[in-house]
Structure formats: C-alpha cells, structure tokens
Amino acid sequence: MITLIGKDLAREGQEFVFLGPADECENCRFKSSCVGNLELNRKYVVVGVKDNEQKCPIHAEETVIPVEVDRAKIDVLTPSKNIFEGSTFTYESPDCDENCDYHDLCFPEGLIENDKCIVLENLGKHEGNCKKGLKLNKLTLGFVI
Numbered sequence: 001m002i003t004l005i006g007k008d009l010a011r012e013g014q015e016f017v018f019l020g021p022a023d024e025c026e027n028c029r030f031k032s033s034c035v036g037n038l039e040l041n042r043k044y045v046v047v048g049v050k051d052n053e054q055k056c057p058i059h060a061e062e063t064v065i066p067v068e069v070d071r072a073k074i075d076v077l078t079p080s081k082n083i084f085e086g087s088t089f090t091y092e093s094p095d096c097d098e099n100c101d102y103h104d105l106c107f108p109e110g111l112i113e114n115d116k117c118i119v120l121e122n123l124g125k126h127e128g129n130c131k132k133g134l135k136l137n138k139l140t141l142g143f144v145i
Contacts, residue, residue, distance in 0.1 A: 004034040006059035014046040017109045022058050043110025045072040077105040077136040091115045098131040116144035
C-alpha cells in the first residue's frame, strides 16, 4: 500500500508503528492517501520509495515522500509448543503482568489480540529466564490478511 512519510524516514527497510494521525492531518488534502490506509497500532516497513515530494508541516524538513509499505515482520516470545515454520495461529497475548527484560518481545508493538499470524521463522528456545517460569520460543511472524 502507498502512504506518505517524512523525507528523513523515507528509505527502504525503515520500520514504524502507526500511532494515529496528528491533529493537523484532519483537514489535510493528503489525509486519505497518507494516514487513511494505515491501521492504528500496526507496524509497517518501507519496501519502496517514490520520487516526488509534498509539503507537510508536521514532518522534519516539512516534506513527505510517497512510499510503499507492507506490514512488518514481528518477533515474539510465546509458550506455544506445537509451532513450526509455515504454521498459522491466532495470537493471544500472554497472561502476564511481570515487568521484565523480555516484556517487549512477549507483547510486541504491532501485534494485536486475535491477529491471524503465520510463523515465518522458528528461532528456537529462548535462553532467558522467564519470571513466570515459562519455557518460551522465539518466533518471527507475518500476518494472514
């Protein structure tokens, strides 16, 4: 999908989480092509950069560039056991209220409850110690849309 991103961020491989439009976007003529296609709290990766520029008062250099984005791959820790590369499942956030070094991997940005996911890579057992005593696997996920 095509969106607009700040000129300083418009490079292939750049990842971002869409946290919602700024107030200034409400009456912008580019709103539908800029933030209209993006889903709130989703993580995206830039896969292509276009040539033209547009003025935008909220970005650095006051310039945005059209880019092509896809949903980004997401790394996650999960206690699920029967997971293999290519398998699909519905994401359920873990029942955990511990604040630990692995919190961001157990509750990664861009992954939302009940997302349909595909395991792109099973990175094996996580070597860190879970405060709840869970045996965790690290996975790289994609989305089934």
